[in-house]
Each structure stands twice: as structure tokens, then as C-alpha cells.
Amino acid sequence: MPGSNPIFIPGPTNVPHRIRQALDCPMEDQRAPDLPAFTLPLLADLKRVFKTDSGQVFIYPSSGTGAWEAAMTNTLSPGDKVLASRFGQFSHLWIDLCQRQGFDVIDVDVEWGEGVPVEIYAEHLMADKAQEIKAVLVCQNETATGVTSDVAAVRRLLDDLGHPAMLYVDGVSSIASIDFRMDEWGVDVAVSGSQKGFMLPAGLGILCVSQKALEAHKQATSRRCYFDFADHIKANVDGFFPYTPAMHMLRGLRVSVDMLLEEGLENVFARHHRMAEGVRRAVDAWGLRLCAKEPKWHSDTVSAIMVPEGFDGNEVAKLAYLRYGLSLGVGLSKVQGKLFRIGHLGDLNELMLLTVLAGSEMAMRDFGIEIEAGSGVAAAEEYYRGTAKPVELNAPAAAAV
Ligand SMILES: Cc1ncc(COP(=O)(O)O)c(C=O)c1O
Incomplete structure (x- = not known):
């Protein structure tokens, strides 16, 4: 044609010419002594996209689903109670992942075409006198139905009730496109991927994690290896990765973040x-x-x-x-x-x-x-x-x- x-x-989504040019680069040494001069500012600038000062960014060679798995297994233990709602294929798959990881999911079924039911979340959280619910899930943008939910309202609810559960946001089809505020909304784990608002091919799972979630990580006993925060924290601090990073994608991500911040x-x-x-x-x-x-x-x-x-x-x-x-x-x-x-x-x-x-x-x-x-x-x-x-x-x- x-x-x-x-x-x-x-x-x-469409990959802009500027990013395609950045992706077309020679192979490079992922242990080169000058790599940190590239990776450390990239990790810092990604925090600006998530609007966080205190959060920490993790980048995985995976898609959004890998970032979901990283989010959940790094911060929770089998049997932990998770409050979630299902109103489209992606909120459904997130719940499925949680169930397969052995979490005890309170699964609120919502009509497709609506979003996170804050009032029903309120009922569950109020009934949770022993504060056993460890995680509250919000699929900020349900891609299957074109529905955006109110993350800030869920934060307000948790604050009003004084409930200590962590707030998890699936921002795969919202972050870098729709307003998202990690620190202001008190989000503990935000999940994204490279192939939507970041305008890259699929291939990177991008996570942002609060200090509270990093503390929870130390107690979380879910089995994990490839996605373990601990390995990334150890390597990322010096600007490296625990295994072979997808360097081309990282070069593309650099330009993506530049473009987002240049446009504002x-x-x-x-x-x-x-x-x-x-x-x-x-x-x-x-x-x-x-x-x-x-x-x-x-x-x-x-x-x-x-x-x-x-x-x-x-x-x-x-x-x-x-x-x-x-x-x-x-x-x-x-x-x-x-x-x-x-x-x-x-x-x-x-x-x-x-x-x-x-x-x-x-x-x-x-x-x-x-x-x-x-x-x-x-x-x-x-x-x-x-x-x-x-x-x-x-x-x-x-x-x-
Ligand atoms: C809202 C949402 N969450 C999660 C995913 C899963 O991401 P991936 O297909 O990159 O694994 C998608 C994919 O479209 C999505 O739209």
C-alpha cells in the first residue's frame, strides 16, 4: 500500500521520528564506565514525569504486565488482602495476576463503562477494622472501555478513614498522557509501560515506587527473582542494571522523556x-x-x-x-x-x-x-x-x- x-x-502508539532515530544506534557496552552519566539523569528525569521527589523509578525489560508483577510481588506477601475492581479487560487481568500470585483479592465487579467505585471501596475499607487490606488498586485508565478513574478520590478516602493500605495505580495507558501526580496523590506504586504515552515500542516496564512501598518491600515474601527491587536498587545506585538492559530502548526513552518535558x-x-x-x-x-x-x-x-x-x-x-x-x-x-x-x-x-x-x-x-x-x-x-x-x-x- x-x-x-x-x-x-x-x-x-506512533513512534515519532526523533525517537526512531535514537533507537537506531550501534550496540553499546552496558558496563561502560560512562554509562552512569546517561542512566542516572534518565532515572532522575523519569521522576519528573511521575511527579515525584521521594519516589524511586525502576525500569524493566518487559511490558506493562511485567511491571504489574514487579509491583505486586515486591511489596506484598501471599495471602495479603488486596482491594480491587474489575470493569474492563485490563482491570480484570490485573486481578487475575494478583489471584495467581496468591493474594486474597476483594474483587469488586463493576459494570463495564464505569470506573473505580469509590463508594464501594469506602464500604470495604470501613468494614476492615483490623486494617488487613494491604493494597488498594486503581486502574487509572481502563483501555478496554475508555474509562478514566479518579485516583485522587481514592487517596482522599484512605486519608479520611486513616487507613494505612498502599495505593497502587495502573497508569499504563495514562501516565505521560493524562494528569498523574505520584507525590500529591500519595501513590505508593505506579505502573507504566513504554508503548503508550512514552511513544516507544513495547519492551520496557516502568515503575515508580514510594518510600513506604520500599519499606514494605523489605517484609514482602512473594517469590521473585528477575523483578526483585533489591537487585535493581543495588545496581541502579551506580547507574547500572542487574542484567543486560535494553539499551536501544533506554536511548529511545531518553528522547521520549526529553520530548515530554520540552512540550511540558x-x-x-x-x-x-x-x-x-x-x-x-x-x-x-x-x-x-x-x-x-x-x-x-x-x-x-x-x-x-x-x-x-x-x-x-x-x-x-x-x-x-x-x-x-x-x-x-x-x-x-x-x-x-x-x-x-x-x-x-x-x-x-x-x-x-x-x-x-x-x-x-x-x-x-x-x-x-x-x-x-x-x-x-x-x-x-x-x-x-x-x-x-x-x-x-x-x-x-x-x-x-
Ligand atoms: C491499562 C493497561 N494495563 C496493563 C496493560 C498490560 O500491558 P502490556 O500489554 O504492556 O503488558 C495494558 C495494555 O494495553 C493496559 O492498557
Whole structure:
């Protein structure tokens, strides 16, 4: 197929040219004496992305699932009580991991399209007089349903009740795209991966851990080896890793962090909100609805769009791919067939979003869904036009204009 289309699945996301160039580097010696001059500032700057002074960052050659496993096995012991909620494929898989690790999970089932049920968490925490719940889990952005939950509200709840449980956040599809504040929200363990907001290929699990969780680590008896914090702490302090690091990915991560900090995290979040809002306007104009049940759950990184009764969202995504080379996200598990997803995170701008909206319209219309041609594109276009700011051109010549 001539030309090339960006992808609009909610991760992996598009890898910007600057990062691709950084990834294309010669093999290097992971024990070179000058490596710490590269790794120590990288670990320090990553803390700025998590918005923490006191937390510690760990980088694993894994995906987000590995970072989940590292988070849980390093800080908990088998039998420990974990409070979690299930409202999509990823919150479901996190619970599954906890159960397979032998934790005692209080598993709150929530309707898909809603997020973390703070009121139900409150009931469990209030009933926990002996303070046996050790961990409270929040999937900040449920990628399967396009639902964002309120991490700060869970922190307030724990504080109001004086409950000492640690707060764990799955930020795989939110960190570096949606507002996240490790220190301010008192998050103890934040989990992320390289292939979403960090705009890299899959291959790194990135964790940020509070001092409280590092203390808990000393008592935690879950079996672990590859992911053990202790080995990383010992090696990272001098700027090295306990085993062969994924150096190319780390070189890419350096540029990713530079790009995020150059744009400014608040600007990154505002850009994601604006991109998402354009998509939401399009969904309204199509006469369709999101899986997210209320605006308070709306995700700025992924929109899960319900297809009308009698149609299959996965077939729409398949047709978009086969006919137009457009990659949309499919419905997973319980919502398979009921929706398709547009990922709008990472290295994206409004013209790229208009492409996916146009392609989605074409595919839905080809499939027989009654959508007025151009209606979603027009609605998004109007929103983007009305909220546009002058672009900052990257070309050196731009400075002279
Ligand atoms: C919210 C969330 N958590 C966890 C994961 C698992 O991450 P990975 O596929 O990188 O292992 C994903 C993957 O998409 C995700 O979206």
C-alpha cells in the first residue's frame, strides 16, 4: 500500500521520528564506565514525569504486565488482602495476576463503562477494622472501555478513614498522557509501560515506587527473582542494571522523556484532552455513544465507541484495516463486537485525528451503519478550528519567520 497510515490503537502508539532515530544506534557496552552519566539523569528525569521527589523509578525489560508483577510481588506477601475492581479487560487481568500470585483479592465487579467505585471501596475499607487490606488498586485508565478513574478520590478516602493500605495505580495507558501526580496523590506504586504515552515500542516496564512501598518491600515474601527491587536498587545506585538492559530502548526513552518535558507535561495533558474532545464531538455527531457511561469517566487517551445493535465493532475495525489500512482498536472480552476503539494518545495532532475519524466513517458506512458522510469529521474539525493555537514549528528556519 503506498503512503503510510499512523496507527490508532491505544498502544503501541506512533513512534515519532526523533525517537526512531535514537533507537537506531550501534550496540553499546552496558558496563561502560560512562554509562552512569546517561542512566542516572534518565532515572532522575523519569521522576519528573511521575511527579515525584521521594519516589524511586525502576525500569524493566518487559511490558506493562511485567511491571504489574514487579509491583505486586515486591511489596506484598501471599495471602495479603488486596482491594480491587474489575470493569474492563485490563482491570480484570490485573486481578487475575494478583489471584495467581496468591493474594486474597476483594474483587469488586463493576459494570463495564464505569470506573473505580469509590463508594464501594469506602464500604470495604470501613468494614476492615483490623486494617488487613494491604493494597488498594486503581486502574487509572481502563483501555478496554475508555474509562478514566479518579485516583485522587481514592487517596482522599484512605486519608479520611486513616487507613494505612498502599495505593497502587495502573497508569499504563495514562501516565505521560493524562494528569498523574505520584507525590500529591500519595501513590505508593505506579505502573507504566513504554508503548503508550512514552511513544516507544513495547519492551520496557516502568515503575515508580514510594518510600513506604520500599519499606514494605523489605517484609514482602512473594517469590521473585528477575523483578526483585533489591537487585535493581543495588545496581541502579551506580547507574547500572542487574542484567543486560535494553539499551536501544533506554536511548529511545531518553528522547521520549526529553520530548515530554520540552512540550511540558501540562501541555501534553491539554493536547490529549483536546484531541479526545474532538473525537467525542465526532461520536456525538454520528449519533453514537461511548462505552464510558458518564462524562466523568471519559478518557483522554482512548474512546470506545459503541456500534448500533445488530452490527459488530470488530468487523468494522477489520474492514477499516483491510480496505483502508486503518488500525482501530477492537472490543475485548465482554465488549467484543459491541464497540471499536480509537486510541488518541502519544504523538498525535488534530490532522492525524481527522484521518482516523474519516476512516472510521468510511468503514462504518461501508458496513451499512447509518452515518451521515463527513458528519463526525465536520464536528471535530469545528472543535479543532475553534480551539487551535499557532503551531510551534520545529524546523530551524521557522525561528526566522
Ligand atoms: C491499562 C493497561 N494495563 C496493563 C496493560 C498490560 O500491558 P502490556 O500489554 O504492556 O503488558 C495494558 C495494555 O494495553 C493496559 O492498557
